[in-house]
Structures are given as C-alpha cells and as structure tokens.
Amino acid sequence: MVETNEVIEFFDRLAPDWDAEMIRNDSIIRTILDNACVSAGKNVLDVACGTGVLIPDYLARGVASITGIDISTKMAEIAREKFPQENVTILCGDVEKAKFEQLFDCIVVYNAFPHFPEPERLIEHLVAFLKPNGTLTVAHGMSREKIDAHHHGSARHVSNGLMSADDLAGIFKKYLAVSTTVSNDRMYQVVGRKNEQAL
Numbered sequence: 001m002v003e004t005n006e007v008i009e010f011f012d013r014l015a016p017d018w019d020a021e022m023i024r025n026d027s028i029i030r031t032i033l034d035n036a037c038v039s040a041g042k043n044v045l046d047v048a049c050g051t052g053v054l055i056p057d058y059l060a061r062g063v064a065s066i067t068g069i070d071i072s073t074k075m076a077e078i079a080r081e082k083f084p085q086e087n088v089t090i091l092c093g094d095v096e097k098a099k100f101e102q103l104f105d106c107i108v109v110y111n112a113f114p115h116f117p118e119p120e121r122l123i124e125h126l127v128a129f130l131k132p133n134g135t136l137t138v139a140h141g142m143s144r145e146k147i148d149a150h151h152h153g154s155a156r157h158v159s160n161g162l163m164s165a166d167d168l169a170g171i172f173k174k175y176l177a178v179s180t181t182v183s184n185d186r187m188y189q190v191v192g193r194k195n196e197q198a199l
Contacts, residue, residue: 003117004071004094004117007071007072007115008071008072008073011050011070011071011072011074011075012072012073012074012075013074015051015072015074015075015077015078016074016078018050018051018075018078019051019053019078022053024053024141025141025186028141028186028187029054029057029141030057031187032110032137032139032141032187032189033054033057033058033061033108035137035139035179035180035182035189035191036106036108036135036137036139036189036191037105037106037135037191038057038058038061038063038106038108039061039062039063040061040062040063041062041063041064042061042063042064042105042106043063043064043065043067043102043103043104043105043106043131044058044063044065044066044067044104044105044106044107044108045067045068045069045100045104045106045107045108045126045129046058046066046067046068046069046108046110047069047095047107047108047109047112047126048069048070048071048095048109048110048111048112048115048116049068049069049070049075049076049079049090050070050072050075050079050111050112051075051078051079051082052068052078052079052082052083052090053110053111054108054110055068055079055082055083055088059085059088063087063106064087065087065088065089066083066087066088066089067089067090067091067100067102067104068088068089068090068091069090069091069092069093069095069098070090070091070092071092071093071094071095072092073092076090076091076092077092095122095125095126096116096121096122096125100129103129103130103131103134104129104130104131104134105130105131105134105135106134106135106136106137107126107129107130107134107135107136107137108137108139109122109126109136109137109138109139110137110139110140110141111139111140111141113138113140113162113168114147114161114162119163119168119171120171120174123136123171123172123175124174124175127175127176127194130194131194132194132195133193133194133195134193134194135179135191135192135193135194136172136176136191136192136194137180137189137190137191137192138168138189138190139187139188139189139190140162140187140188140189141187142186142187142188143183143184143185143186143187143188144162144164144165144183144188147162147188162188164183165181165182165183165188165189165190166181166183168190169181169190172190172192173192175192175194176192176193176194176195177192177193177194177195178190178191178192179191179192179193
C-alpha cells in the first residue's frame with residue numbers, strides 16, 4: 001500500500017529538478033487533451049499537477065480557469081511561482097480530502113494515477129466535483145509497460161503499478177459513461193463523461 005507521507009517526501013525531493021528532467025511528447029499531450037475535451041471556456045481541475053506540466057497547454061487552449069492541486073509542498077510552490085496568472089490557482093493538499101467551492105468541466109489526472117493508494121476511492125471522490133456533462137480523464141504520456149518499468153526503480157515504494165485500461169474503465173463505468181479507452185505503445189488514457197442530468 002502506498003503511504004501518503006512517503007509520496008510527499010519522494011516528490012518534495014524530486015521537485016527542484018522535475019522540469020529539467022521532464023520528457024514530454026507534444027503530440028501525445030494534444031491527443032490526451034482532445035480526448036479529455038479540454039477547450040476554450042472550460043474550468044479545469046488538474047489533479048497531482050506537479051510543477052504545472054500541463055498548465056501551458058491548458059492556457060494555450062483558452063480555458064476559463066485552472067485549479068491545480070498537488071500533495072507535494074515543493075511541487076506546488078514551484079507551480080505557483082511559474083504561473084501567477086489570475087485564472088490559475090495552485091493548491092497544496094490531498095485531493096481525496098479536498099472540498100472545492102466549484103464544479104469543473106474537466107478533471108485531469110496526468111502521469112500520477114499509480115501514486116494514489118485506492119484508485120476507486122479517488123475516482124468516486126473526483127466525480128462529485130464534475131459538472132453535468134463534464135469529463136474525468138486518467139492518462140499517461142507513455143505505455144502502461146513503460147510506466148510500470150519506470151516506477152519499478154526508485155519509485156516502487158510510492159507506486160501501486162498501473163492497472164489495465166480495461167480494468168480502470170470498469171471502475172469508471174460505475175460512475176460515468178466511458179468515452180475513451182486507450183492503451184498502446186504511445187499512451188494510456190481512460191475518459192468518462194458525467195451524465196448530463198446528474199445533480
């Protein structure tokens with residue numbers, strides 16, 4: 001079982017060099033955000049936002065607002081420094097205990113899902129903060145195999161491993177209408193949409 005305090009310590013330690021060591025594929029990120037329906041005028045919640053890796057992509061799409069949350073104090077501090085825009089809010093805390101004052105059009109969990117101790121509990125919690133017709137996406141910018149291999153090293157004590165996309169889609173289906181399930185040698189993504197009539 002992943003321990004929250006170990007996750008915080010691990011990512012606090014990595015935060016200063018996170019951006020310098022980041023590898024990103026712009027084409028894959030575009031596909032992920034297209035599938036997640038991130039577009040102009042949307043309100044986005046970025047879960048485990050880190051140093052704000054996706055914030056420039058959201059801003060480029062003309063979203064109305066971005067709320068990022070990360071459990072690592074150091075990651076959140078860096079993100080705040082990088083993005084002082086009025087429509088960007090960075091919070092430090094455990095998203096599973098957070099109470100947001102608004103609902104979101106899009107909730108994105110990018111490159112972070114294996115670090116949450118109980119996947120279904122996270123999904124259930126996040127669904128409550130989706131607007132009707134809003135989307136929740138869990139995505140990685142590489143294959144499931146590469147994610148697991150990457151986490152098998154120094155991150156093994158803070159990762160549960162990445163469940164199959166089909167298994168994750170099965171959890172999504174309890175709460176959402178699944179619109180995308182992708183797991184290939186380039187990326188991993190599951191997207192669900194909240195019922196339009198949901199309260």
